[in-house]
Amino acid sequence: MKNIITIALLSILFSCNQQNSDITAELQQRITNLEDKIGNAYKPGLGELMGSIQMHHSKLWFAGKAKNRKLAEFELHELKEIIADVSTFQSERKESEQIGMISPALDIIETAIKENNSPLFERSYRQLTNSCNNCHRINHYEYIIIKVPEVPVFGNQEF
Ligand code: HEC
Incomplete structure (x- = not known):
């Protein structure tokens, strides 16, 4: 009788173990699939993000000069978003740690737009540049020289 009980208990235990290892294997497979997906997810490069920053830097100038407040605010917002993306997507690049250095100029530009203050806008825009x-x-890209734009890049947008 004792033997029968022992065998019964052992076989219950064995089947529980079997079920557990099935669940573990399934979870492991799911983790592997998720890791593959994350590994293949699109991540913008720093040069790419800089290209977007360059575009909005230019549009901000023409919107500000035209006293197009809503558009200037929009372009400023876009710039801030991309700057946040630099920290999010390119945190492993040491240069990204310095991205905050353009924030003071952006804050003054924001005030200038709000106050409709053209001289302050121009001054703070030069500070940004x-x-x-x-x-x-400081990061040895001294040959990438940004300037106040002379002509709008996009002939298909009204400022
Ligand atoms: C935190 C430092 C930093 C700041 C601030 C910064 N950049 Fe850059 N920028 C870089 C680095 C680093 C690269 C080189 C990226 C790479 O390796 O592809 C770069 C590259 C560029 C490029 C070259 C991209 C190309 O494909 O031609 C442009 C244009 C550019 N930046 C524009 C700007 C503008 C406009 C601003 C200011 C509104 C700015 N950057 C502010 C670090 C910075």
């Missing part, structure tokens, strides 16, 4: 170049210089 200088901070672009300062970061390029």
Whole structure:
């Protein structure tokens, strides 16, 4: 009788173990699938993000000069978003740690737009452009020189 009980208990235990290892294997497979998906997910490069920053830097100038407040605010917002993306997607690049250096200029531009203050807008825009170049210089990209734009890049947008 004792033997029968022992055998019964052992076989219950064995089947529980079997079920557990089936669940573990399934979970492991799911983790592997998720890791594959994350590994293949699209992640913008720093140069790509800089290309977007360059575009909005230019549009911000023409919107600000035209006293197109809503568009200027929109372009400023876009710039801030991409700057946040630099920290999110390119945190492993040491240059990304310095991205905050353009924030003071952006804050003054925001005030200038709000107050409809053209001289302040121009001054703070030049300050912003200088901070672009300062970061390029200290990171040995001194040949990437940003300037106040002369003509809008996009002929298909009204400022
Ligand atoms: C935190 C430092 C930093 C700041 C601030 C910064 N950049 Fe850059 N920028 C870089 C680095 C680093 C690269 C080189 C990226 C790469 O390796 O592809 C770069 C590259 C560029 C490029 C070259 C991209 C290309 O394909 O031609 C442009 C244009 C550019 N930046 C524009 C700007 C503008 C405009 C600003 C200011 C609004 C700015 N950057 C602010 C670090 C910075």
